[in-house]
Amino acid sequence: MxxxxxxxxxxxxxxxxxxxxxxxxxxxxxxxxxxxxxxxxxxxxxxxxxxxxxxxxxxxxxxxxxxxxxxxxxxxTYQFRDRRDGLIAEFDFRLLADATxxxxxxxxxxxxxxxxxxxxxxxxxxxxxxxxxxxxxxxxxxxxxxxxxxxxxxxxxxxxxxxxxxxxxxxxxxxxxxxxxxxxTYPERFAITSTSVDLQGLLPDLGHVNYVADPEQWLFILRTPESWRVVWPVPEGVSDEDATNPERLQRLLQGIAPYAPGYPVIDHQVYGVHxxxxxxxxxxxxxxxxxxxxxxxxxxxxxxxxxxxxxxxxxxxxxxxxxxxxxxxxxxxxxxxxxxxxxxxxxxxxxxxxxxxLRERDEAVRRRHQDDMRAIAADPDKARDYIRRVSLLxxxxxxxxxxxxxxxxxxxxx
Structure with missing residues (x-):
């Protein structure tokens, strides 16, 4: 060389x-x-x-x-949630204050x-x-x-x-x-939509970062300095054009939290996932x-x-x-x-x-996941080990x- x-x-x-x-x-x-x-x-x-x-x-x-x-x-902190059952577990990175x-x-x-x-x-x-x-x-x-x-x-x-x-x-x-x-390659694509509406004002118990399980339409909701962003799956058979249709985006956002004036969309994109x-x-x-x-x-x-x-x-x-x-x-x-x-x-x-x-359909498995996440979050040692891994430490x-x-x-x- x-x-x-x-x-x-x-x-x-x-x-x-x-x-x-x-x-x-x-x-x-x-x-x-x-x-x-x-x-x-x-x-x-x-x-x-x-x-x-x-x-x-x-x-x-x-x-x-x-x-x-x-x-x-x-x-x-970040939350693991379920669209039907609400908050399942919250994880606090401050448990790592002595490590980073x-x-x-x-x-x-x-x-x-x-x-x-x-x-x-x-x-x-x-x-x-x-x-x-x-x-x-x-x-x-x-x-x-x-x-x-x-x-x-x-x-x-x-x-x-x-x-x-x-x-x-x-x-x-x-x-x-x-x-x-x-x-x-995943059969579904993922869509990102950003809005200036404060979702915490509509859903007060929502965290700044949220993983929301649902067998039909899971969500990833997070706050950035510019906006709130929502990631959701785009089913097979739905074109990129249809996935980003303003009426569809509005309907999906209203499904997260009703907002009478209508959500302004400041950015959106659809991409394949591999x-x-x-x-x-x-x-x-x-x-x-x-x-x-x-x-x-x-x-x-x-x-x-x-x-x-x-x-x-x-x-x-x-x-x-x-x-x-x-x-x-x-x-x-x-x-x-x-x-x-x-x-x-x-x-x-x-x-x-x-x-x-997030997308598990089997109800028994979904409940088991919820129980596992609750148990981890409730035990400081397990929670610490968990967030050490997810933070790549x-x-x-x-x-x-x-x-x-x-x-x-x-x-x-x-």
Whole structure:
């Protein structure tokens, strides 16, 4: 592998929150970076909005969390509810006050982190931003990876030392390497609708973050600084156009809480949901991160978080290779093993379980889920263990983020 230099920088493909975090972490370590993003400006996607404790701890190392808190909403509790039975259990992240400086969820739409990091990277001499530029090909030559790009000035090539592919579920980087992306697609799609109406004013016992079980139409209701957001399933056979029809959106929102003036809708989108993991997260000097490596149900709010952990894990390993002469092979092998293990054992397993719990149709199983959640919430030790896992503190304590390979030798990692 070629050494990192201005002539052969680290290339980050994808300018979403994962790619921006990777670039910012590399630049913070003093490595030259080229970020390639096909959009002309930072992505305005509203989809993810939760930052967990372990992620805030990691982002604190690149001095961005103060700005995030200035714009975000601190939410120390969340609720598990049932549409028929109301509140089932409430979980309080403040039980982790002795374990983290961030015993809460921070609600902040992901595009704000992208904006913050983009503004920082624009003024960083270690970073070259190539917006409006599309990756059209990638090959690994004996001297290192070479990216074929199509940008405002036509086709060009970029010689890189390493590549972090953070270019989403339809990753061109992953496709160029021929990496399988096995898993499945949910039969239903998910719809997100945002409204400026204060749902807590209509439902006073509603939490700021709520998982609402129902066999016909489960809900995920959460507060962000800009709005209240509701996620619900779109049945098979309902087109995207019908799913976002204003009359249908109004009817569904009125079904949550009647509001005579009518709900203003300030944002809505429909998207497919998948549970997929790349067969490998690494081919030579090329690493996959975020949705390029693993995609999952959003129920639990860990997809964005685990992607940021991928980005920082990769960047820390590359910095150790470049700055401290670490052996590249053990470092990059550890990235593949650790991040794929976390994706399978934590992200995929937990998000699937969360989604199944919300949409369970068997009444006996539904009641058993309710009893389980009540029992966990009522026992401080069980509740603490539960929120340690859902906040990703457990996986980080087990594997770290960018922990050196020698420290991982005793871990039972797949």
């Amino acid at each position: 070629s050494p990192v230099s201005a002539a052969r920088p680290v290339a980050v493909v994808g300018g979403g929150p994962v790619g921006m975090t990777a670039a910012a972490t590399l630049a913070h370590a003093g490595l030259p970076v080229v970020l390639v993003e096909q959009s002309d400006e930072p992505r305005p996607d509203w989809r993810a909005s939760t930052f967990h404790a372990a992620t805030l701890e990691a982002l604190e190392t690149i001095d961005i969390t103060a700005q995030m808190h200035a714009e975000g909403l601190v939410v120390p 400086r961030f015993p809460y969820r921070l609600q902040l739409n992901q595009q704000h982190l992208v904006r913050m990091l983009h503004e920082r990277l624009q003024g960083d001499p270690n970073v070259q931003l190539r917006l409006g530029t599309r990756l059209t090909g990638l090959r690994i030559a004996p001297s290192g990876p070479v990216l074929a790009l199509q940008g405002p000035d036509g086709p060009t090539e970029l010689a890189a030392s390493y590549v972090i592919g953070a270019d989403g579920p339809r990753s061109t980087v992953r496709a160029a390497l021929g990496i399988a992306f096995d898993g499945y 549970q997929r993991v790349a067969a490998t997260f690494r081919v030579g000097p090329v690493l996959l991160a975020g949705d390029a490596a693993h995609i999952n149900s959003p129920i639990g709010g860990v997809g964005l978080n685990s992607g940021i952990h991928d980005a920082m894990d990769a960047a820390r390993r590359l910095a150790r290779i470049v700055r401290h002469g670490a052996d590249p092979e053990p470092e990059l092998d550890a990235y593949d093993r650790i991040r794929r293990t976390v994706a399978v054992e934590y992200v995929q397993a937990d998000t699937q379980r969360n989604t199944d719990r 457990e996986s980080v304590e087990r594997f770290g983020i960018g922990r050196p390979p020698a420290e991982l030798e005793l871990e039972d990692v797949g």
